[in-house]
Amino acid sequence: MNWALQGSQIAAFVTSFAMAAGAAAAHPVDELIQGAYLTLAPGEVKLQLDLTPGAEVVPSVSSSLDPDADGAVSEAEARAYAEQVLADSTLILDREPAAWSLVAVTVPDLAVLAEGGGVIRIEATALRPDQDGLHVLAYENYHEPVKSLWMANVFLRPGEGWTYAVTDQERSDEGRSLTVTFEARPE
Amino acid sequence: MHSPTLAAAAFAAALLALPVAAQSTSQGAGAVPAVSAEAATDAQTAAIVDAAEVFMASLDDSQREAVLFAWEDDAQRTNWSNFPTGLFQRAGLRWGDLTGPQRESLTGLLGTVLSEDGLRMVQEQMASDEVLKVEGGGGAGGGLIDRVSGLFGGGGPGDLIFGSDEYYVSFVGEPSESEPWMLQFGGHHLGINATVVGPNVTLAPSLTGGQPVRFTLDGQAIDIVVDEVTAAGTLMASLSEEQLGEAVRSETRSDLVLGPGHDGETLQPEGLTGADMTEEQRTLLLALIEARLGMLNADNLATTMASIEENLDATAFAWFGPADDPASAYWRVTGPKLVVEFSPQEMGGDAANHLHNMYRDPTNDYGAAWIPR
Numbered sequence: 001m002n003w004a005l006q007g008s009q010i011a012a013f014v015t016s017f018a019m020a021a022g023a024a025a026a027h028p029v030d031e032l033i034q035g036a037y038l039t040l041a042p043g044e045v046k047l048q049l050d051l052t053p054g055a056e057v058v059p060s061v062s063s064s065l066d067p068d069a070d071g072a073v074s075e076a077e078a079r080a081y082a083e084q085v086l087a088d089s090t091l092i093l094d095r096e097p098a099a100w101s102l103v104a105v106t107v108p109d110l111a112v113l114a115e116g117g118g119v120i121r122i123e124a125t126a127l128r129p130d131q132d133g134l135h136v137l138a139y140e141n142y143h144e145p146v147k148s149l150w151m152a153n154v155f156l157r158p159g160e161g162w163t164y165a166v167t168d169q170e171r172s173d174e175g176r177s178l179t180v181t182f183e184a185r186p187e
Numbered sequence: 188m189h190s191p192t193l194a195a196a197a198f199a200a201a202l203l204a205l206p207v208a209a210q211s212t213s214q215g216a217g218a219v220p221a222v223s224a225e226a227a228t229d230a231q232t233a234a235i236v237d238a239a240e241v242f243m244a245s246l247d248d249s250q251r252e253a254v255l256f257a258w259e260d261d262a263q264r265t266n267w268s269n270f271p272t273g274l275f276q277r278a279g280l281r282w283g284d285l286t287g288p289q290r291e292s293l294t295g296l297l298g299t300v301l302s303e304d305g306l307r308m309v310q311e312q313m314a315s316d317e318v319l320k321v322e323g324g325g326g327a328g329g330g331l332i333d334r335v336s337g338l339f340g341g342g343g344p345g346d347l348i349f350g351s352d353e354y355y356v357s358f359v360g361e362p363s364e365s366e367p368w369m370l371q372f373g374g375h376h377l378g379i380n381a382t383v384v385g386p387n388v389t390l391a392p393s394l395t396g397g398q399p400v401r402f403t404l405d406g407q408a409i410d411i412v413v414d415e416v417t418a419a420g421t422l423m424a425s426l427s428e429e430q431l432g433e434a435v436r437s438e439t440r441s442d443l444v445l446g447p448g449h450d451g452e453t454l455q456p457e458g459l460t461g462a463d464m465t466e467e468q469r470t471l472l473l474a475l476i477e478a479r480l481g482m483l484n485a486d487n488l489a490t491t492m493a494s495i496e497e498n499l500d501a502t503a504f505a506w507f508g509p510a511d512d513p514a515s516a517y518w519r520v521t522g523p524k525l526v527v528e529f530s531p532q533e534m535g536g537d538a539a540n541h542l543h544n545m546y547r548d549p550t551n552d553y554g555a556a557w558i559p560r
Contacts, residue, residue: 174437
């Protein structure tokens with residue numbers, strides 16, 4: 001992971017690459033699988049959003065990734081796409097909206113995507129204060145360019161003197177939203 | 188029900204008729220010492236190492252070089268996937284390039300690491316991919332090759348390669364009774380990762396699945412996950428309305444969360460915990476877990492299940508999808524000592540006929556708990 005990448009460094013990490021299939025877990029055909037991996041870490045919530053378009057829905061996704069239709073996804077195009085996808089989701093921390101900052105985006109070769117074997121990975125972060133006690137994180141993903149299957153799951157990365165424990169998880173029926181109640185404690 | 192028939196009877200003879208090593212008492216190329224149910228764990232590891240050495244001895248020098256990777260090679264350790272060749276390139280030796288005696292020796296090794304059911308499942312998955320190959324990638328209305336071909340303007344299916352030949356074996360570290368090593372065997376929808384550390388063996392993380400899941404092979408009806416689906420349905424049927432309210436997290440199925448590329452990530456327990464189940468339901472939960480983990484040999488399975496049972500109060504069962512259709516719903520079991528995911532996936536057809544399933548141990552993937560850091 002390249003969570004440390006910021007600002008202009010994003011461009012260096014935006015690459016068109018033959019996706020290491022080890023990072024992919026699905027090859028659906030007629031839907032876009034949107035897997036959100038939310039990680040509670042000291043001072044932030046990390047988001048890894050894996051978008052896996054099935055072969056039949058790739059054209060719709062590709063047209064957003066490559067608006068000039070030159071057959072290659074430029075750094076600017078990848079970043080614009082990622083920002084657009086992030087804008088379609090919300091994060092609320094203890095009833096206060098939090099903003100995503102794009103950290104990195106990786107895009108497979110369009111030919112790999114066309115085979116239904118590629119994952120577009122968007123990484124973002126949202127700042128939050130670490131405070132002792134119970135907190136609530138609410139995530140919702142409205143992105144739906146084509147038929148989609150949404151999922152969201154929470155992970156913990158304690159450190160810097162803080163530990164976290166999830167006490168409750170609630171989901172919407174269609175998988176778009178996840179509300180997590182967690183306890184933060186200083187070690 | 189999607190029930191293709193594989194006409195190649197010769198394939199069935201070549202694949203499914205191979206001996207199960209743990210049952211073998213012969214001294215042929217695939218023979219390994221039999222291990223009794225009462226044998227000590229050291230005896231199990233000794234049998235596994237013996238079987239590995241029999242296989243290694245069947246290889247020529249270039250094959251031995253190709254199959255063996257250094258124990259420190261983390262890239263190879265994590266080099267597994269659900270994807271077919273063409274989307275993912277495995278390393279090691281390809282089943283299709285092995286001679287008959289070499290295949291027999293490898294089957295003997297797999298049959299010592301795995302249980303009889305586990306070996307059968309692996310063989311059925313390979314047979315399933317042969318069906319997929321014969322059908323051109325999934326059959327009418329759901330054919331991956333057909334669909335992909337269409338996207339290429341009908342010019343070809345890309346480079347996807349299906350079939351039983353496309354399964355690979357590799358070793359990370361040399362087989363040893365004392366030093367850690369790992370046996371990998373995988374292909375489309377299969378990633379068996381068996382880490383051996385002295386008397387201990389774990390299959391975490393391993394991926395299983397298949398497409399088709401149900402098919403006819405040489406006149407025999409095959410259902411790769413019948414035990415698992417039955418166990419899941421039985422557990423669900425035992426739950427009260429209140430318990431179902433806890434267990435069923437969504438009426439929409441989820442997709443696989445902790446597949447390849449997600450090492451070191453731990454799902455937070457969610458759903459109905461063992462602590463909130465009756466004794467009968469706890470037994471059903473353990474039966475469900477064992478339906479998956481039972482692919483491991485009985486000796487090492489006993490140790491693994493004992494650890495899981497000790498933590499059953501904190502182990503949770505969660506269901507995503509229709510409550511009355513255990514074959515097409517996603518479910519997971521999460522606890523201190525395991526994560527199991529059962530993930531049907533639509534390919535434009537029957538979700539129950541395309542599976543990606545995972546087993547992980549949050550404390551011991553790749554034997555991490557047994558290896559001094």
